[in-house]
Amino acid sequence: MDGRLDGKVAIVTGAGTSDAGIGIGHAIAFVLSHHGASVLLVDKVAENATETQRAIEQDGGSAAAFVGDVANPTDCEAMVTAAVEQLGGLDILVNNAAITRHVPIVDTSVELFEEVIGVNLMGPFMACKFAIPALIDRGGGSIVNIGSVAGVRDTGTTHPAYCASKSGLLGLTVDLAGAYGRNNVRVNTVLPGMVSTPMQESIGRVDEETRARLNLLGRMGTAWDIAHAVHYLCSDEAAYLTGVTLPVDGGATVAMPASSFRAGQARGTDAQVTDAPVTDAQTSGAQASG
Numbered sequence: 001m002d003g004r005l006d007g008k009v010a011i012v013t014g015a016g017t018s019d020a021g022i023g024i025g026h027a028i029a030f031v032l033s034h035h036g037a038s039v040l041l042v043d044k045v046a047e048n049a050t051e052t053q054r055a056i057e058q059d060g061g062s063a064a065a066f067v068g069d070v071a072n073p074t075d076c077e078a079m080v081t082a083a084v085e086q087l088g089g090l091d092i093l094v095n096n097a098a099i100t101r102h103v104p105i106v107d108t109s110v111e112l113f114e115e116v117i118g119v120n121l122m123g124p125f126m127a128c129k130f131a132i133p134a135l136i137d138r139g140g141g142s143i144v145n146i147g148s149v150a151g152v153r154d155t156g157t158t159h160p161a162y163c164a165s166k167s168g169l170l171g172l173t174v175d176l177a178g179a180y181g182r183n184n185v186r187v188n189t190v191l192p193g194m195v196s197t198p199m200q201e202s203i204g205r206v207d208e209e210t211r212a213r214l215n216l217l218g219r220m221g222t223a224w225d226i227a228h229a230v231h232y233l234c235s236d237e238a239a240y241l242t243g244v245t246l247p248v249d250g251g252a253t254v255a256m257p258a259s260s261f262r263a264g265q266a267r268g269t270d271a272q273v274t275d276a277p278v279t280d281a282q283t284s285g286a287q288a289s290g
């Protein structure tokens with residue numbers, strides 16, 4: 001622990017972890033706590049939140065679980081109140097909770113589109129709406145939105161509601177960074193690439209080796225890679241950074257050969273990329289995603 005976030009209070013949404021593996025929200029909450037912050041762990045699944053709380057407390061950190069649905073305005077207001085009343089204020093908000101539905105647009109119902117937007121975009125909107133006055137009360141703070149490379153690039157898969165929600169976060173980030181910069185509230189977005197988490201694994205697509213070929217560093221990301229970037233954005237070392245979109249993707253947004261899978265002719269950097277997964281991916285609908 002280096003105490004860089006000593007005395008800070010953070011809300012992390014979707015901070016739980018399940019038996020299926022470590023999610024990005026879990027890693028963010030753990031790292032922020034490890035560096036001194038008290039963290040409110042917001043998750044709609046109680047056991048997920050308490051599992052993260054257990055890990056943080058075992059590490060000597062301080063955290064409280066809050067069971068809530070970010071798509072619900074009452075829950076968003078209540079989580080901010082809980083941070084202020086139980087943990088003493090609010091300095092950091094990380095909008096991480098999200099869901100994905102891999103459904104082509106012609107099969108996407110209005111209800112499904114609204115469900116994804118409700119969690120992934122309305123959730124951050126409401127969390128920011130209630131959190132910003134609390135951040136200003138503390139003399140400023142940091143908001144980090146967790147977007148996705150899928151919000152800025154074609155990742156070779158089809159999940160229009162998810163992509164639209166993640167693009168929407170960029171506009172929200174720019175507006176809030178502009179509106180509250182003079183209040184010392186910094187607002188930034190992190191774009192994870194393909195990260196091995198329960199969400200990513202539940203989609204069950206191309207194998208890990210193939211996914212690793214879709215970026216410049218040759219491996220999938222871990223939840224910890226994302227968490228360290230978020231920690232930086234929340235720290236005083238990032239005091240002059242606002243309105244930024246930061247890909248944490250092993251260079252995938254620079255490389256991004258995934259689109260070529262759509263046409264069935266991978267134009268990868270070596271022959272092996274062209275080989276194996278393309279047929280599987282096309283026949284099963286299994287493709288790369290961020």
Ligand SMILES: NC(=O)c1ccc[n+]([C@@H]2O[C@H](COP(=O)([O-])OP(=O)(O)OC[C@H]3O[C@@H](n4cnc5c(N)ncnc54)[C@H](O)[C@@H]3O)[C@@H](O)[C@H]2O)c1
Pocket residue numbers: 013014015016017018022023024025042043044045048068069070071095096097098099119146147148149191192193194195196197198199200289290
């Ligand atoms: N995993 C990846 O490859 C990847 C890539 C790009 C972006 N992301 C983004 O990173 C973030 C975390 O993704 P992950 O893969 O760790 O997800 P995950 O599904 O593994 O974990 C998400 C957590 O959020 C909780 N949650 C879901 N809906 C919620 C709601 N309405 N209210 C409160 N909590 C809710 C879940 O219970 C779960 O504990 C998301 O914003 C996701 O879009 C992930």
